[in-house]
Amino acid sequence: MSPERRRLHPAAIAVYALAALREAALPLVALFVLRGFDDPGALERGLLYAAAGTAIAAVLGFLRWRTTEWWVTEDAIHHRRGLVAIKETDVPLTRVQALDLEQGPVQRLFGVQSVHVQTGGGGARGEIVLEALDAREIAELQALLAGRQVEEAPVAGVRRRLGERELLLTALTAGQLGVILPVLAGAGQIVSQLLEDEGFAVLGLVPDSPLEIALVVAGLVVAAWLLSMAGTVVAFAGFTVTREASRLRVRRGLFARREATVPVGRVRAVVVVEGVLRRPLGLAALRIEVIGHAEEPAAARTLFPLLRRDEVRDFLVELLPEFDDALDGLEPLPARAAARYALWPVAGALAVAGAAFFTPVGPWALLLVPAAAAYGLARHRAAGWRLRDGRLAVRSLMVARRTVLAPARHRESHALVQTVLQRRASLADVEVAFGKQTAARVHHLEAATARTLFERLAT
Amino acid sequence: MTEEPTRRLAPRARLVWRMSQGLGWGVAVVAGLIAGAQLDGALAVLVRVLPVVGLVAGVTLVPELRWRRWRWDVRPEAIDIRHGTLTVRRTLVPMLRVQHVDTTRDIVEQSLDLATVVVHTAAGSHRIPLLTVADAAEVRDRIADLARTADEP
Numbered sequence: 001m002s003p004e005r006r007r008l009h010p011a012a013i014a015v016y017a018l019a020a021l022r023e024a025a026l027p028l029v030a031l032f033v034l035r036g037f038d039d040p041g042a043l044e045r046g047l048l049y050a051a052a053g054t055a056i057a058a059v060l061g062f063l064r065w066r067t068t069e070w071w072v073t074e075d076a077i078h079h080r081r082g083l084v085a086i087k088e089t090d091v092p093l094t095r096v097q098a099l100d101l102e103q104g105p106v107q108r109l110f111g112v113q114s115v116h117v118q119t120g121g122g123g124a125r126g127e128i129v130l131e132a133l134d135a136r137e138i139a140e141l142q143a144l145l146a147g148r149q150v151e152e153a154p155v156a157g158v159r160r161r162l163g164e165r166e167l168l169l170t171a172l173t174a175g176q177l178g179v180i181l182p183v184l185a186g187a188g189q190i191v192s193q194l195l196e197d198e199g200f201a202v203l204g205l206v207p208d209s210p211l212e213i214a215l216v217v218a219g220l221v222v223a224a225w226l227l228s229m230a231g232t233v234v235a236f237a238g239f240t241v242t243r244e245a246s247r248l249r250v251r252r253g254l255f256a257r258r259e260a261t262v263p264v265g266r267v268r269a270v271v272v273v274e275g276v277l278r279r280p281l282g283l284a285a286l287r288i289e290v291i292g293h294a295e296e297p298a299a300a301r302t303l304f305p306l307l308r309r310d311e312v313r314d315f316l317v318e319l320l321p322e323f324d325d326a327l328d329g330l331e332p333l334p335a336r337a338a339a340r341y342a343l344w345p346v347a348g349a350l351a352v353a354g355a356a357f358f359t360p361v362g363p364w365a366l367l368l369v370p371a372a373a374a375y376g377l378a379r380h381r382a383a384g385w386r387l388r389d390g391r392l393a394v395r396s397l398m399v400a401r402r403t404v405l406a407p408a409r410h411r412e413s414h415a416l417v418q419t420v421l422q423r424r425a426s427l428a429d430v431e432v433a434f435g436k437q438t439a440a441r442v443h444h445l446e447a448a449t450a451r452t453l454f455e456r457l458a459t
Numbered sequence: 460m461t462e463e464p465t466r467r468l469a470p471r472a473r474l475v476w477r478m479s480q481g482l483g484w485g486v487a488v489v490a491g492l493i494a495g496a497q498l499d500g501a502l503a504v505l506v507r508v509l510p511v512v513g514l515v516a517g518v519t520l521v522p523e524l525r526w527r528r529w530r531w532d533v534r535p536e537a538i539d540i541r542h543g544t545l546t547v548r549r550t551l552v553p554m555l556r557v558q559h560v561d562t563t564r565d566i567v568e569q570s571l572d573l574a575t576v577v578v579h580t581a582a583g584s585h586r587i588p589l590l591t592v593a594d595a596a597e598v599r600d601r602i603a604d605l606a607r608t609a610d611e612p
Contacts, residue, residue, distance in 0.1 A: 268581075291581045411553065411556075412552070412553075412556045412580040412581055412582035412583075413550055413551060413552040413553070413556065413580060413582065413583075413585065414550070414551055415548055415549060415550040415551070416548070416549045417546060417547070417548045417549075418546070418547050419545060419546045420545045420546070423547075433580075433582040433583065434582065435581055435582050436581070436582055436583065439582070454549070454551075455461060457551075458461050458537065458551050
């Protein structure tokens with residue numbers, strides 16, 4: 001590759017312009033809404049604003065493209081950008097861990113890809129991001145790096161792809177509370193605002209009977225569910241994971257195709273997540289804890305979005321044998337720990353029931369108590385642990401049932417914890433941290449067992 | 460069997476805790492007096508008396524117990540921390556996982572010549588608070604040294 005300075009593919013102008021437009025869009029829309037629709041000239045004015053905004057964005061995009069340069073010398077990739085404040089980044093070729101490719105809708109239109117130059121320190125975005133390179137330039141870059149890196153012989157990679165039926169099943173069973181609840185909360189606010197708006201009352205759109213309210217709530221839940229499904233499809237369409245020698249390559253995404261490279265050496269733990277909707281169907285998702293990737297969204301930490309539970313072992317043997325371990329045959333907790341697991345949920349339920357006693361709900365709130373007890377007992381039943389041949393497996397239940405699988409030597413720290421109440425019952429907790437997002441916790445072990453486990457982990 | 464950690468925090472740590480406990484409970488005492496004036500019967504007495512009991516215990520008993528229970532050690536293979544009065548937590552951080560180590564001193568620590576050592580790993584940070592400045596510097600340098608050699612094999 002010659003050392004002369006290059007510009008990106010002109011498609012970058014469109015990418016930059018769109019980014020500029022997106023940043024400006026929200027305030028513009030807000031302005032538009034605030035000015036109101038009732039004004040007769042509103043539509044014309046809005047179109048004018050939009051045209052002006054697009055023109056400005058196009059000019060900005062062009063300027064940004066003109067002022068962005070990249071070039072490759074003997075030993076480094078250089079990137080220089082900025083009109084007023086100039087920013088230069090040099091990444092030594094030896095420090096480049098991977099070139100991640102991403103293809104958004106605009107890039108796909110022009111047949112180019114954006115290249116993230118990844119180094120050890122990075123997060124999701126590369127140290128250098130080249131927004132639009134054509135296939136020839138990417139091939140050149142890859143060839144150049146292949147010569148420099150300590151690259152093992154390219155092993156015929158083992159691949160696993162998420163089929164279309166599996167994708168649909170993933171989307172159907174995703175239904176994450178994390179997605180649905182904020183949407184519902186937001187919708188609730190809008191609804192309450194609408195209720196205050198007299199215009200809607202005149203139109204007779206305000207739900208006034210319990211049936212109508214129930215219908216509105218059901219509609220919102222369905223809408224949230226559909227939204228969560230759409231999000232899942234967008235994130236996981238075409239999910240493919242490939243094992244190549246010492247790294248995993250993960251491709252995914254419907255509109256923006258992402259390709260990420262994960263060095264196996266930086267994987268700390270595998271987490272098998274059996275969600276509420278998936279567990280009855282014998283399905284699970286696989287997550288990985290990767291050092292330096294903690295801030296990324298959950299989708300980026302997914303090793304595979306959906307697997308039959310009994311397939312997990314074969315999957316790991318094929319793609320990540322470093323973490324292969326059985327999901328079952330864990331040591332259960334002592335039977336007398338069951339009461340401890342039930343204690344706090346029941347106490348919480350009693351407090352809520354006590355408070356609710358004075359509301360119209362009245363004594364019905366007491367029904368929460370057996371539900372809370374059942375939840376505590378379910379947590380006790382689900383919990384288990386095993387340390388065999390240096391491999392730790394810890395299962396726990398909050399909402400989803402999670403099993404953390406990891407070699408004990410990957411731990412970042414571990415702790416033995418005992419509260420006053422546990423001391424009297426001679427029980428104790430063991431916590432093993434594998435990363436910012438992953439900690440394996442076993443609550444209420446026999447104190448002697450906990451002590452032994454703590455000691456075994458230390459060696 | 461790993462031996463239990465033996466080193467303690469600076470004796471002056473008790474003074475810092477005494478001050479922070481005193482401050483917290485002092486606010487509670489004032490709040491209790493205000494709330495007590497609005498109430499009557501047994502509840503009013505309780506609201507007034509409870510924070511005072513807390514204040515006495517917080518200034519006398521709590522710092523002493525906490526200081527006695529706080530133990531730590533730096534060994535070639537791991538950092539060992541055990542602390543807690545009601546909940547006892549013993550943590551081992553493998554030296555191999557230490558990314559970097561800092562000492563920090565907030566205003567109270569500066570005025571009493573104390574310092575806190577913070578050990579960072581990829582999963583989070585661990586603190587050994589309220590050491591004498593000399594101790595903290597020594598521990599920081601020792602951990603930095605050990606962490607460097609632990610990486611090498």
